Amino acid sequence: MKLTILGCWGGYPAQNDASAGYLLEHEDFTLLVDCGSAVLSKLQNHTAPRNLNGVILSHYDADHIADIGVLQHALLIDKMLGNEKEALPIYGHTLDSKGFSSLTYKDITKGAAYSDEEALEIGPFTFTFLKTRHGAPCFAIRIECDGRTMVYTGDTSYFEELADFSKDADLLLCESNFYKGMDGEKAGHMTSTDAGTLAQKAEVKLLVLTHLPHFGEVSQLQEQAAEVFERQIIIARSGMEYYI
Ligand SMILES: [Zn+2]
Numbered sequence: 001m002k003l004t005i006l007g008c009w010g011g012y013p014a015q016n017d018a019s020a021g022y023l024l025e026h027e028d029f030t031l032l033v034d035c036g037s038a039v040l041s042k043l044q045n046h047t048a049p050r051n052l053n054g055v056i057l058s059h060y061d062a063d064h065i066a067d068i069g070v071l072q073h074a075l076l077i078d079k080m081l082g083n084e085k086e087a088l089p090i091y092g093h094t095l096d097s098k099g100f101s102s103l104t105y106k107d108i109t110k111g112a113a114y115s116d117e118e119a120l121e122i123g124p125f126t127f128t129f130l131k132t133r134h135g136a137p138c139f140a141i142r143i144e145c146d147g148r149t150m151v152y153t154g155d156t157s158y159f160e161e162l163a164d165f166s167k168d169a170d171l172l173l174c175e176s177n178f179y180k181g182m183d184g185e186k187a188g189h190m191t192s193t194d195a196g197t198l199a200q201k202a203e204v205k206l207l208v209l210t211h212l213p214h215f216g217e218v219s220q221l222q223e224q225a226a227e228v229f230e231r232q233i234i235i236a237r238s239g240m241e242y243y244i
Helices: 039-043 068-080 097-101 161-165 192-202 219-226
Strands: 002-007 021-026 029-035 054-056 088-092 109-113 120-122 125-131 139-145 148-152 171-175 206-210 232-235 241-243
Touching (some): 002 039, 021 039, 029 039, 039 068, 068 109, 088 120, 097 109, 171 192, 192 206, 192 219, 206 219
Parallel strands (some): 029 054, 054 088, 088 109, 148 171, 171 206
Antiparallel strands (some): 002 241, 120 125, 125 139, 139 148
16 A cells, blocks of 8 residues: 655644645555645645545544545535536544534535444455544554555554554554653653654554654654664655555
């Protein structure tokens, strides 16, 4: 599968950039993971909104869903221009009924529920979920496809079960919203040291740091995570592509 980073900023997009959004492709199937602010703009550097086969959301905080409304507008306008398409499924959890109900819009998009109780098959991808520790209910997502595995932490503070959930992933897309020594737990986020510890315990092959902070020097996140994780670490940037 191919992963393209569309947005990597926590909270809000940095100038001319985007908050959380990740494009996953395998063969002819295209799936968007989270749809934060300015993700629709970044998406169009790679594909048209009409080419999406599905969207899956970790949770309903604005930096992960801000562009759902404009995605719905894009698809509505596309339909008015004569491009008929079935309603796009948007997968989300049901622990926030207002958030979940916003996923269905006319016959343009349709909300589809996931839970941590069963695996979900979407196209060539198999998804499993783990509820994280964050202010708003949020789920980490494990994605398996063609014998390869990617884990996306969503937003969370560090907790032990996340290491088992991430075990042996080829790529761990891990939030790192704070620097070494800061207290992420209260805010429901991880530090660079937490991200490195998670990657080390889970023995993942590649750690990609994302959900980046708007303060400090983000290159330090990589250096600090490397104090506890021995393998390769990359800081996410919009436009980066990885073949998993
Ligand atoms: Zn967030």
